[in-house]
Amino acid sequence: MTNIAEKLAAQQKEISIAEFFEKNKQILGFDSPTKALITAVKEGVDNSLDACEEARILPDIYVEITETTRGEFKIIIEDNGPGIVKRQIANVFGRLLYGSRFHAIRQSRGQQGIGISAVVMYGQLTTGKAAFVISKTAHQEVAHYAKLLINIKRNRPDILEEDFKVWEGKEHGTRFEITVSGRYVAGKQSVLEYLRATAIVNPHVNITFKDPTGGIINLHRVSEDLPKETIEAKPHPEGIELGQFMNMGKASQHRKLTAFLVNEFSRVSPRVAKEICNKAGVPESRSPKRMSLEEGRAIQKAIAQVKIMAPKTDCLTPIGEVLIRKGMRNVLEGLKPGYYSPPVTREPKVYSGHPFQVEVGIVYGGQLPRDQPVEILRFGNRVPLLYQQGSDVITKAIAGVDWRRYGLEQRGGKGIPYGPAIIMVHVASTQIPFTSEAKDAIANMTPIREEIERALRLCARKLKTHLGKKAKRAKTQEKFDIVQILIPEIAEKAASIVGKPVPKLGKTVTSIMNVIWIDDKLEYDKKRHKGEIHIYNYMAVKRKLNVHTILPANSLDKKKINPEPSEIKGDKITWKLKGIPSTEMFTISFELTGLDKNELGDIEIYISDINPTHVIGAEPLPGDWDLDERGQHSLLAFDDANGEEYEDDIEDDDDENGMDYDEATEMIEDEATEVISNEE
Amino acid sequence: MKNEERHHKAVEELYKIADDIYNQIEKGQIPKMQIPLRSKKNIQFAPRKGVWKYGSLKGVRSAKKMKGAYMLLRTMYMLEFMKDMVANQKSSTLREMYYISEGWGNAKFGSQDESNNLAEDLEIVTACMREDFKLRPEEDGARVIGNITLEETNRKGEKKRINLRDDVGDSGYGIPYNVETDKINLIDCDAKFIMAVETGGMFDRLVENGFDEDYGAVVVHLKGQPARSTRRFMKRLNEEMNLPLVVFTDCDPWSFRIFSSIAYGAIKTAHISEYLATPTAMYCGITSTDILNYDLPTDKLSQQDVRALKAELTDPRFKDRFWRDEIELMLKLGTKAEQQALAKYGLDFVTDKYLPEKLTEIGIL
DSSP: OHHHHHHHHHHOOOOOHHHHHHHTGGGGTOSSHHHHHHHHHHHHHHHHHHHHHHTTOOOEEEEEEEEEETTEEEEEEEEOSOOOOHHHHHHHHHSTTOOSSTTOBSOOSOSSSOHHHHHHHHHHHHHOOOEEEEEEOTTOSSEEEEEEEEETTTTEEEEEEEEEEOOTTOSSEEEEEEEEEOOOOOSSSSHHHHHHHHHHHOTTOEEEEEOTTSOEEEEOOOOOOOOOOOOOBOOOGGGOOHHHHHHHHHHOOOSSHHHHHHHHSTTOOHHHHHHHHHHHTOOTTOOGGGOOHHHHHHHHHHHHHSOOOOOOOTTOOOOOHHHHHHHHHHHHGGGOOSEEEEEEEOOOEEETTEEEEEEEEEEESTTSOSSSBOEEEEEETTEEEOSOGGGOHHHHHHHHSOGGGGTOBOGGGOSSOBSSEEEEEEEEESSOOBSSTTOOSBOOOHHHHHHHHHHHHHHHHHHHHHHHHHHHHHHHHHHHHIIIIIHHHHHHHHHHHHTOOOOOOHHHHHHHHOEEEEEEEEEEETTEEEEEEEEEEESSSOEEEEEEEEOOGGGBOGGGOBSOOSEEETTEEEEEEEEEOTTOEEEEEEEEESOOGGGOOSOOEEEESSOGGGEESOEEOOTTGGGOTTOOOGGGGTTTTTTOTTOSOSOOOSOTTSOBOOHHHHSOOSSOTTSOBOOO | OOHHHHHHHHHHHHHHHHHHHHHHHHTTOOOEEEEEOOSGGGEEEETTTTEEEEOSOEEEEETTSHHHHHHHHHHHHHHHHHHHHHHHTOOEEHHHHHHHGGGSGGGOOSSHHHHHHHHHHHHHHHTOOGGGGTEEOOOOOOEEESSEEEEEEOTTSOEEEEETTTSSOTTOEEOOSOOSTTTEEEEEEOOSEEEEESOHHHHHHHHHTTHHHHHTEEEEEOOSBOOHHHHHHHHHHHHHSOOOEEEEOOBSHHHHHHHHHHHTOOSTTGGGHHHHOOTTOEEEEOOHHHHHHTTOOOEEOOHHHHHHHHHHHTOGGGOSHHHHHHHHHHHHHTEEBOGGGGGGGOTTHIIIIIHHHHHHHTTOO
């Protein structure tokens, strides 16, 4: 026995992290040559973006890929970030698990600090070539560069060459060059797709990409606003893992357990800290340094039983509805979609102690392909997720929504729907639960999945409202044709046959239409949005109604609203219309200033004080409207169950005796195609 | 009724339709027209006449819907057109009317089927025949050979006596679109039965083989689904000359429909079934049973065929045992056969063996 143990001990040597990763490339995202190339670009760009944003600099990113020899690519990523001080360059690029963000509880792209050094290592393993880094901070006169490799056994950088260097025309920034073996492809999972997707969720970024053929693709910045600065937050006790908890205890400066809990965790008051200790049966005065594993476990258990306020959510920076719309328009316009559904940014929620926030945008119709599964764009903390779509919580949430009610095809109401749509989902969190270190997919956590489903439904409902409006308009258009063209002609002919004067048509016309028809027009000219709402009364009697619309109050030109609104409350404007006579039209007009063209899409029109089934082109005002104190408009107020009560078709009528005369479908064709018809 | 009177009545009826529409609009209603539903759901057996007629189900054509509004407008145009034809003593073919409708703006038809159908609708609503509106079908060239003598009034107004065996060539006598007594009088006949044949090939085969003379048959070429005049002509032969009518077609779902429109009345023309259908007509073949008994070469049923057969299973006209069994057998075999399949056993097989056997079976010979 001893012999064997000795033997084994002789074989066991310390396995360095670097060595471990060398043997497990796939968990870092280097499992195929194609993916390796994307991962390398992705890690570099993520780093650049994080650095720029932390330094509050609008990012200008340059990416270049050239094929040096067959199967070997040189990647250059250059940013205008704050730069890296000389002594840190080697550590950042040449040491795995080295980073500033590892212990910080905040939303950022890189979370583990594995990324860029893993790229260096991958390059060196596959090509033997060293990484080249040049960086300059604003304070330094000249830049500093280094050529480096990673000492795999020791997990330390081996610097081959370093020196100062003049970097012409560069205020500050970092340029990183690495040669890796890989494969460059175009299409769905490609570097370009990754960059395009990045531009969607980062509308404040300028990206220039030079591909191996020398082609240059520019993805322009469409927003000058940097994302809100992320605030570092202390960890929430509910999300903490035992090991991490013990480590924090060991590192703590506090002498008492209660003080440790109160000061190093968020949402723990002295009262809560006491309660935790009592529940766990651990003395309040226990030094966190000396806490035993058993005690730690007991405390963790107690944490789950004590009521603790949900974590603060202000450490999250969602993209926001306006910027998602801008970003999607900027990147997806080339696909010529028909409609950008107003995006949805949900309120932050919490899963096992970590705050997270879900955002959804849907693009529909136009020239998007109709007979294919919808395209899914997944993002975690503004980083596109290109691989492992099947195991991602976003995919699962999409598959869990019944899309048939929103106008997409879906067999059995489950699975990825088919139709002309692109669905974008962004999950922001201080701790995104990825399924692996490669950060390809977000794990299927129930609270996250449910929240994504809610956001999807909300966004889809907006889409459906839009489509419904379009369909209703088409139907009404048809009725217009009937009453404006066909009925007059029928009347004229009938009158001519019977030799009588042409009868008056008003009543027939209103009986056919029997609706209030509302349409709107929005034009953008000389930095002004000019809007009109037309209300046609095609009912038999005079009708009064209230018309509401949602417009950004700050941009409204109060002098150019006609008629004077009855009420302006936040962004909601109300006109109480006294009564529009039968067969007459009424126009409301308004102007807005200081908005970008894309900032205003459809005009949302709501009606009240009238049976909504009589109205085409506007939705009933949600009953709980005024409860939505944020003044935030529209469907957030509906939430899930309501909202659809008035969606019944206005078509109450159809044929009086329920029998439609349709020879084409009803008749057994005596003259079917196969028999030569002779009769006539 | 004399011709003049019939046209006069037709115009009156057309006026009533227009007047009804006019009054509805004047009252502020949505104009609409009611028409018996022309589907297999709405045909029922009229025992006294022995044919299938429309039932009481009505369809509404209302201007509330796009399609209905277009149809009403077309109706108005067609009424006016017919009224003018009667007034000007002109007539036109259905095809001519379809082309004239090209100039009707919004009331223009999409296809001739549409205009033909509307003309039939007007027949139904007014209880007149389209000839009363001065509309006629194109000559269709259905042919007859057999020992029958008739008197036809030609376009010069002369009465010509024609023997349909001796006075015609091999292609037989062409049935005109008007076979009423003002045009055709049946004089004499020395035949035992009418043999209505679906395809031209088989018609020629029977003629070449001298089937008409050998068996006392009047051979009629149906040319697929027979035109009204062909059906009317056979009915007159059947009633006035006491000739039993035997139908000989391919073995496929469409041929069954040919037989049913001859014997029971077609769905499209159920309003005049008693005038066109020959309730005593007999089906001699080819049946699916024949395919088995005579071991005939077959083709596979197409998807359309199968659909047509299934539709026939819910068609009240095919409700009897014989048809049900044949349809179900055809579905089971999954095959169909042409009349020409009999040529497997030689060109004379059909006249020497098949038809004599089948006609004996149904009691004609």
